Amino acid sequence: MEISKLQDNVSQTRRDIVRMVHKVNSGHPGASLGCTEFLVALYNELMELKPEFDMNGKDEDLFFLSNGHISPVFYSVLAHKGYFPVKELGTFRLLNSRLQGHPTTHDGLPGVRIASGSLGQGLSVGIGAAQAKKLNKDTNLVYTLHGDGELQEGQNWEAIMYASAKKVDNLIATIDFNGQQIDGSTDTVLCMGSLKDKFLAFDWDVIEIKEGNKLEAVIAGMKEAKSRTGKGKPVCVLLHTVMGNGVDFMMGTHAWHGKAPNDEQLAIALAQNPETLGDY
Numbered sequence: 001m002e003i004s005k006l007q008d009n010v011s012q013t014r015r016d017i018v019r020m021v022h023k024v025n026s027g028h029p030g031a032s033l034g035c036t037e038f039l040v041a042l043y044n045e046l047m048e049l050k051p052e053f054d055m056n057g058k059d060e061d062l063f064f065l066s067n068g069h070i071s072p073v074f075y076s077v078l079a080h081k082g083y084f085p086v087k088e089l090g091t092f093r094l095l096n097s098r099l100q101g102h103p104t105t106h107d108g109l110p111g112v113r114i115a116s117g118s119l120g121q122g123l124s125v126g127i128g129a130a131q132a133k134k135l136n137k138d139t140n141l142v143y144t145l146h147g148d149g150e151l152q153e154g155q156n157w158e159a160i161m162y163a164s165a166k167k168v169d170n171l172i173a174t175i176d177f178n179g180q181q182i183d184g185s186t187d188t189v190l191c192m193g194s195l196k197d198k199f200l201a202f203d204w205d206v207i208e209i210k211e212g213n214k215l216e217a218v219i220a221g222m223k224e225a226k227s228r229t230g231k232g233k234p235v236c237v238l239l240h241t242v243m244g245n246g247v248d249f250m251m252g253t254h255a256w257h258g259k260a261p262n263d264e265q266l267a268i269a270l271a272q273n274p275e276t277l278g279d280y
Contacts, residue, residue, distance in 0.1 A: 066150060075089060123146065174236075182254065
């Protein structure tokens with residue numbers, strides 16, 4: 001897809017995010033906005049996907065969202081990709097909606113393969129799916145996304161150790177490296193030191209994308225990550241993003257991790273992100 005069309009998708013997705021959380025005065029806009037370029041590029045440029053969704057995902061790439069609280073961006077990207085009607089975004093976090101605050105599977109929402117709300121579990125699931133693909137002689141890849149603060153959960157490190165020991169080299173785990181979490185900066189809450197050095201020490205191949213909010217950089221970096229699969233090591237992508245990117249008053253602060261904009265703030269946010277694909 002042309003960069004200009006992807007950028008239109010990014011702008012519309014950001015509109016969807018702030019409108020969704022504003023409507024119900026609930027949700028997590030900060031990291032959703034920060035990961036918009038990544039997920040738009042992943043679903044529209046990078047992954048090999050079948051036109052129809054099925055839970056098994058055989059002979060296609062798979063994506064697992066571990067930090068499930070950024071469901072607004074996930075839902076928007078899935079809807080605009082055609083997994084379910086865009087108008088359904090208007091039901092976000094409402095009673096009996098398929099679009100709950102954290103993705104679930106019991107309502108059969110197309111595009112969602114795991115329930116993710118409890119942090120730290122997505123990498124374990126991704127590793128299992130990647131090993132299943134190897135057993136099935138399926139050459140497609142498994143992608144996962146994690147918050148950097150989420151790596152404070154110990155299960156991640158068991159999974160990171162396992163993936164390298166078992167040479168799960170059809171897996172690309174991306175870390176949203178924004179330096180923020182719900183209670184402040186990651187360095188303040190629980191400093192993890194150098195994530196790059198840690199993944200290297202666990203015998204992963206590591207790529208850094210310094211401009212994680214620039215589509216061209218994301219696409220180039222993820223294509224490089226894909227080229228390194230199949231060589232005996234799992235691949236980690238450290239994606240440097242800005243929390244709240246695209247909405248100036250939300251950028252670079254943990255304050256908008258889980259806070260909805262009021263009417264005036266919504267208007268400002270929408271003015272900075274033009275309607276391109278049509279509001280739901």
